[in-house]
Amino acid sequence: MMRRAACWALLAPLIAVQGLLLVYPVAYAVRLAFTDPLTGAAPTLRNYAQIASDPLFWRAARNNALLPLASVAVELLVGLTLALWLSRRFRGRGALRLLVVLPFALPEIVVLTMMRYVFLPRGYANAALLAVGLPAVDWLVPGSPLAWLTVVLVDAWHVTPVVFLVLLAGLAGIPDEVGEAARLDGAGAAARLWYVTLPLLRPALLAALLLRGVDALRLFATPLVLTGVEGVPVLSSYAYHQWADYGNDAAAAAAASVLAVGSVALSLPLLRQREGW
Amino acid sequence: MRRGLGATAALLLAAAVLLPLWLVVKQAVTPEAESVAWPPTWWPAAPTLANFRLLLASVELASGLRLSLLVGGLTVLSTLAVSFPAAWVAARRPAVDRPLDALLLLARVFPAIALAVPLAVLFVQLGLYNDPGGRGLWLAHTLLATPFAFFILRAGIRRVPSELEDAAQLDGASRAGAVWRVTVPLAAPSIAAAALLVFLVSWDEFAYALVLQVTNRPLPPLLYYFAAFSYPGAASALAALMLLPALLIVALLAPAIRAGGLRGSGR
Numbered sequence: 001m002m003r004r005a006a007c008w009a010l011l012a013p014l015i016a017v018q019g020l021l022l023v024y025p026v027a028y029a030v031r032l033a034f035t036d037p038l039t040g041a042a043p044t045l046r047n048y049a050q051i052a053s054d055p056l057f058w059r060a061a062r063n064n065a066l067l068p069l070a071s072v073a074v075e076l077l078v079g080l081t082l083a084l085w086l087s088r089r090f091r092g093r094g095a096l097r098l099l100v101v102l103p104f105a106l107p108e109i110v111v112l113t114m115m116r117y118v119f120l121p122r123g124y125a126n127a128a129l130l131a132v133g134l135p136a137v138d139w140l141v142p143g144s145p146l147a148w149l150t151v152v153l154v155d156a157w158h159v160t161p162v163v164f165l166v167l168l169a170g171l172a173g174i175p176d177e178v179g180e181a182a183r184l185d186g187a188g189a190a191a192r193l194w195y196v197t198l199p200l201l202r203p204a205l206l207a208a209l210l211l212r213g214v215d216a217l218r219l220f221a222t223p224l225v226l227t228g229v230e231g232v233p234v235l236s237s238y239a240y241h242q243w244a245d246y247g248n249d250a251a252a253a254a255a256a257s258v259l260a261v262g263s264v265a266l267s268l269p270l271l272r273q274r275e276g277w
Numbered sequence: 278m279r280r281g282l283g284a285t286a287a288l289l290l291a292a293a294v295l296l297p298l299w300l301v302v303k304q305a306v307t308p309e310a311e312s313v314a315w316p317p318t319w320w321p322a323a324p325t326l327a328n329f330r331l332l333l334a335s336v337e338l339a340s341g342l343r344l345s346l347l348v349g350g351l352t353v354l355s356t357l358a359v360s361f362p363a364a365w366v367a368a369r370r371p372a373v374d375r376p377l378d379a380l381l382l383l384a385r386v387f388p389a390i391a392l393a394v395p396l397a398v399l400f401v402q403l404g405l406y407n408d409p410g411g412r413g414l415w416l417a418h419t420l421l422a423t424p425f426a427f428f429i430l431r432a433g434i435r436r437v438p439s440e441l442e443d444a445a446q447l448d449g450a451s452r453a454g455a456v457w458r459v460t461v462p463l464a465a466p467s468i469a470a471a472a473l474l475v476f477l478v479s480w481d482e483f484a485y486a487l488v489l490q491v492t493n494r495p496l497p498p499l500l501y502y503f504a505a506f507s508y509p510g511a512a513s514a515l516a517a518l519m520l521l522p523a524l525l526i527v528a529l530l531a532p533a534i535r536a537g538g539l540r541g542s543g544r
Binding site for chain 2: 006007010011013014015017018021022024025026028029032082085090092096099100102103105106107108109110111113114115116117118122123124127130131157214215217218220221225235236237239240243244249252253256257259260263264266267270271
């Protein structure tokens with residue numbers, strides 16, 4: 001068997017990368033967040049007090065809690081519907097599966113650039129409304145519920161394939177005989193779905209939920225590209241705004257720390273559920 | 278009746294997925310004046326390659342493309358070099374696997390911006406910020422891509438029985454020689470899949486690139502910049518150019534995805 005020293009030597013590069021590029025910057029960010037940028041006094045809560053007095057921060061925090069809930073809900077619902085449909089056997093199924101997965105093959109920034117042209121005031125969505133005789137809609141007005149919904153839908157358009165693939169794999173693991181037996185016992189389609197398929201699909205559903213949940217918390221490019229820093233702010237875009245537009249490293253680090261704590265806390269159940277995905 | 282429902286659903290799905298994609302291709306081959314006109318056209322009135330010609334002649338594209346390819350290529354090399362030895366230890370020793378798995382999962386879920394901001398501040402001090410050679414971004418992408426590569430490689434190495442390495446050692450090979458001559462060739466499909474995925478992660482990545490390369494931009498922030506300054510033709514042509522390698526890589530990875538080889542990598 002391998003000696004201890006050899007084992008450590010093989011792990012050293014990976015541990016060095018994680019340590020120098022993840023652990024050290026995080027520790028540095030924590031120090032930044034708790035240091036007064038003007039006087040250098042530490043520890044201080046001044047940076048947290050500063051962002052807490054900024055209404056934009058609270059909008060960002062609220063969006064960062066609600067947007068992931070909404071987009072994961074949409075993705076699970078659409079992903080499940082598509083997975084149930086495309087797990088049946090029929091001609092053309094392969095092509096349709098490919099179609100469902102296609103959006104996730106596109107680079108995020110390409111998707112967002114494209115969607116911006118769709119939802120701009122003089123964009124294709126409004127052209128389509130106009131063509132069928134409906135009035136144009138301002139999809140991306142800063143702070144509006146509609147802009148919020150547009151962010152959710154665009155995010156769902158891009159990442160529902162992840163949920164779809166996880167659930168499709170889960171459905172493939174359920175033997176046909178189970179549904180067949182329930183059918184012979186007189187269960188209708190709805191009852192079979194509710195009492196047979198969904199309970200058996202629970203591990204896959206949970207895996208999709210956690211996987212997408214932690215990713216949705218990091219939402220950054222979608223609201224930024226579609227609505228700018230103030231349209232539908234989230235914690236990531238708020239931290240970016242503080243850093244890029246005000247050069248305020250300390251406030252950016254403070255806002256980012258709130259998000260990081262939330263992400264890590266939410267990933268703990270994912271760690272425990274690890275076997276399933 | 279049932280059949281009609283399925284056909285309608287298929288049609289709706291095709292429209293929802295393909296229409297936005299078509300619009301970007303359409304804008305790429307549409308003259309700028311037509312792209313900004315109202316109401317917009319759904320089909321180019323006079324298709325042109327002018328946008329591509331303009332784009333390919335621009336200094337930004339040449340430097341952006343060079344930077345994207347350079348950072349992507351270097352990231353593949355560094356990520357595989359870092360991940361393969363660790364993935365091999367993890368595959369062979371369950372006691373090492375558990376803490377490593379947890380560490381990399383945490384790295385995988387950590388918000389990019391929460392890390393990009395302190396990295397930017399540190400890189401300023403180290404002279405790596407906005408580096409024309411993209412060295413800072415390369416480091417960040419290595420960190421980002423390591424979990425993806427690690428999970429794929431570990432799965433690939435696990436499929437190679439350790440008895441084969443033992444047998445090679447009985448025949449006189451050293452442990453390292455056994456891994457090199459037996460495990461690496463047998464795990465080659467996983468190594469290739471990991472390399473492709475790592476390149477794709479770097480090619481597509483936006484947040485670190487936006488923060489760490491403010492003016493020496495690789496392609497993703499360059500596209501953001503073009504779109505923000507409303508050059509629909511140039512932006513769409515660039516989007517179309519970025520699509521091609523991404524789609525090609527996904528097509529190459531498709532068999533691995535179908536076989537479940539990428540499970541847990543989150544792609």
